[in-house]
Amino acid sequence: MSGHWESPGFSRREAVKEDVVSLDCYLDNAATTPVAPEVARAMLEAMGVASEHRLIGSFANPSAAYRWGVQASRCVDAARGVVATTLGGQADEVVFTSGGTEANNLAILGLASALRRRGRHLITTEVEHRSVLDACHALEEEGWEVTRLPVDDAGQVQASQVQRALRPDTVLCTLAHVNNEVGTIQPIAEIAQALGTRGPILHVDGVQACGKMPTPYALWGVGLASLSAHKINGPKGVGALWIRAGVRVRPLFHGGGQQGGLRPGTENVPGIVGFRRALELATADATETTRRLREHKLRLWRRLREALPGLAANGPDPEDPVRAAPHILNVCFERCLSGVVRAEVLLHRMEEHGLACSAGSACSARRPAPSHVLVALRLGQGCIGSSLRFSVGLQTATAEIDRAVDIIRTVVSEHAEVAARWSR
Amino acid sequence: MVPLSTREELVIGRYAEIALKGGNRRPFERALVRRVKDQLGERARVEVSGGRVLVHLVPGAALSDATLALCRSFGVVSAQPAVRLLRPVEMSEVASEVIALAQQAIQRGASSFKVAARRADKGFFLNSLELNRVLGAAVAEATGLRVDVHHSDLELEVDVRPDAVFLAGVRVAGPGGLPTGVSGRAVALLSGGIDSPVAAYLAAKRGLALSAVYFHTFPYTGEGARQKVYDLCRRLTVYAGPVRLWVVHFTEIQEAIAELVPEPMRTVVARRMMVRLAEEVARREHAGALITGDSLGQVASQTLEALSAIGEISTLPLLRPLVAWDKTEIVSLARRIDTYSVSIRPFDDCCVLFAPQHPRTRPTRAEAARAEERLDIKTLMASALRKSERLRATPGSLEPLTLQDVR
Incomplete structure (x- = not known):
């Protein structure tokens, strides 16, 4: 095949002053991450566009009977193996999805549908991601009972709470390994142990944990685990659900029987290949990855606290390696500034300086309601309205952290200066 | 010259008020034709004939597009799809065209019909009563529509002329009003x-071309708020034609x-500052009025006293089309013109930081003037306009657009 395809043109018609401010410090990695160049290269190859002069077969449909199809299906299987390895499971237990939200929905709704004759009670927490909360709510509307466990001031639930909430008709317990807003690590191993091998299935939303810290869910006795590629420098639109052999899940979609019928539809081969590469990059030296993320986060935290007296961390103590995730820092500016502080105003001021962070989680930042996670931590209204989340990623550099500290300091004093003039 | 095809589709646009306005009639008709042409481009030929707008479709263009274009043009009272068949023509052909027009009408909810035939060519082999009977029976059989000669939903018009047979179907209601710009x-x-946006729509309906101004208060409102206004503007252009938008830096x-x-x-x-700036924008846009969405008593700044203290600033007419509208009425029109879904999109609005805890609901003009004494209004305005886009x-x-006119 010759290179007669025109290169795709990008319309700049709607570009209105959008790119004037360059993104110098990206500290919103819990929302999403940039794709690693190696990942992009692997994906490009899997799309079949590696060469302009020769058609390579890697774009073929994995279900096709010819050799190129078989090769594509081998790529998917190899990626399954890599995902399984990070969880300590088997390759044939992995189903690729369109991302974390679909994985969570497939886990919760799919398992509920398969086990609805055994019982109709499930346990979750007050601090879950919207995809889990809303899937549970959907079941509630169908007559299921949901126990939502409260968390302590650090955002943690204890295994004993889960044990007390157990009922004979409990079929599922679902919670996130790492909270997406404040970074609390839940004691998954202990909870799995408390549930026992014969009890309800444990589903872990591992989207924020995977690639950042050890996630040997299979060894801990977890039944289902959700993952997502774009949080670890992979592409958007691909994720996975690991389903331990023997756990029954009913598919949400119907179609051509791909992936054992659990998630029919032609596999997103480039996405899956990118996911695999991103996982490999993150886990090649897993201890080092965790250490680096933690080092960046602590550098940010320590330097910010030094620069801004009164700054407080929400959720777990950032220094606590057991309860605080290595990459997420949620801080409250209430006591750094006098008068009313609105996190969004600080966020926009930072945006003007080229720093991106988040007020609440990105999925719900556009709704004016206060974050349900911060509410569950029993923080005051003033604190909730003035909290920002900073999250580091694998590509974050030390200089980026130092620049961010400068920007945050400037913004806070800028804001203080303007607000001090306002008469109330 | 393109040879006349034996079959032509067209849409008839009727207007009422334009016809009433004696000497203004020509410019009004021209404005209406321009508006329809703007929407259809090469897909149609638009002309005024016999006090109606005729939209002749280029072969391959969709009749529904032309109907829609007329229904989005202010000034149009109704749009009626029609077919012209050059004679000689077979009766079976006429019947099938009439049936097709009836089927279009069913999609728009018609349940009963009658055929209203005229015969300008008295030599035609059927007279008008016979035409009604023959075509009526064909339509009833083919579509299942009920014949009702007194209160039909649909009047299928058949006009047998010496050179052609002219068939017209359902009349779709247009927005009324006056053509944009007149x-x-x-x-x-x-x-x-x-x-x-609803207020802007209503003002545009009375023949006003639109410019718009949005006061951007970054970082107290984010880029999401600006995007909303962009999207609202684009939805307004569907009815009002191109809109020039000023984003004024209000921070x-x-x-x-x-x-x-x-x-x-x-x-x-x-x-008051917004009205001052809007008036300055109006001067540069050669506009003769301001339009606001005020509805009497809805919020603190919309009491009669507040409207007075704000309105006194303006030397141009300050149009408030919604002043006597209830929220439910406003919402229902917003849904109809498709701005509602954009308007309710959530975004972070931190202007609440500036909202007084206990706003003065009945300010006098003198109080308002005293309150702004310490503002350097001229300098602030100049700077805000200089930074606008x-x-x-x-x-x-x-x-x-280039910033030339802004300076």
Whole structure:
């Protein structure tokens, strides 16, 4: 095949002053991450566009009977193996999805549908991601009972709470390994142990944990685990659900029987290949990855606290390696500034300086309601309205952290200066 | 010359008010034709004939597009799809065309019909009563529509002329009003909320071309708010034609107000500043009026006293099409013109930081003037306008304009 395809043109018609401010410090990695160049290269190859002069077969449909199809299906299987390895499971237990939200929905709704004759009670927490909360709510509307466990001031639930909430008709317990807003690590191993091998299935939303810290869910006795590629420098639109052999899940979609019928539809081969590469990059030296993320986060935290007296961390103590995730820092500016502080105003001021962070989680930042996670931590209204989340990623550099500290300091004093003039 | 095809599709646009306006009639008709042409481009030939707008479709163009274009043009009272068949023509052909027109009408909810035939060519082998009977029976059989000669939903018109047979179907209601631009130009103050685009729509319906102004208060409102106004502008262009949008930098004014104006009066003073700026924009846009979405008594700045204290600033007519509308009425029109879904999109609005806890609901004009005494109005306005951006919105795009006219 010759290179007669025109290169795709990008319309700049709607570009209105959008790119004037360059993104110098990206500290919103819990929302999403940039794709690693190696990942992009692997994906490009899997799309079949590696060469302009020769058609390579890697774009073929994995279900096709010819050799190129078989090769594509081998790529998917190899990626399954890599995902399984990070969880300590088997390759044939992995189903690729369109991302974390679909994985969570497939886990919760799919398992509920398969086990609805055994019982109709499930346990979750007050601090879950919207995809889990809303899937549970959907079941509630169908007559299921949901126990939502409260968390302590650090955002943690204890295994004993889960044990007390157990009922004979409990079929599922679902919670996130790492909270997406404040970074609390839940004691998954202990909870799995408390549930026992014969009890309800444990589903872990591992989207924020995977690639950042050890996630040997299979060894801990977890039944289902959700993952997502774009949080670890992979592409958007691909994720996975690991389903331990023997756990029954009913598919949400119907179609051509791909992936054992659990998630029919032609596999997103480039996405899956990118996911695999991103996982490999993150886990090649897993201890080092965790250490680096933690080092960046602590550098940010320590330097910010030094620069801004009164700054407080929400959720777990950032220094606590057991309860605080290595990459997420949620801080409250209430006591750094006098008068009313609105996190969004600080966020926009930072945006003007080229720093991106988040007020609440990105999925719900556009709704004016206060974050349900911060509410569950029993923080005051003033604190909730003035909290920002900073999250580091694998590509974050030390200089980026130092620049961010400068920007945050400037913004806070800028804001203080303007607000001090306002008469109330 | 393209040979006349034996079959032509067209849509008839009728207008009422234009016809009443004696000497203005020609420019009104021209404005209407221009508006319809703008929407259809190469897909149709548009002309005025016999007090109606005729949209002749180029072969391959969709009749529904032309109907829709007429139904989105202010001034049009109804749009009626029609077919012209050159004679000689077989009766079976006429019947099948009439049936097709009836089927279109069923999609729009018609359940009964009658055929109204005329025979300008008295030599035609069927007279008008026979035509009614023959074609009526064909339509009833083919579509299942009920014949009702007194209260039918649908009148299928058949006109046998010496050269052609002319068939016309359902009349779809247009928006009414006056063609865009014939009343001049006005500047609409858009906030991103539900009311202001509806007000702009209603003003445009009376023949006003639109310019718009949005007051951007970054970082107290984010880029999401600006995007909402962009999207609202684009939806307005569907009816009102291209809209020029000014994004005026309002941050420094808002901050100065927070610093220098007593708290209860801040909302009124901010609104007075907006009117001043909008008037300046109007001057540069050669516009003759301002449009706001005020509805009497809806919020603190919309009491009669507040409207008076804000309105006195304007030397141009300040049009408030929604002044006597209830929220439910506004919402229902917003849904109909498709701005509602954009208006309710959530975004972070931190202007609440500036909203007084206890706003003065019945300010006098003198109080308002006193409250803004300490503001350097001239300098603030000049700076706000200098930092503003100008864009041109059409249904398909939004492009920045040069800053030449801004200076």
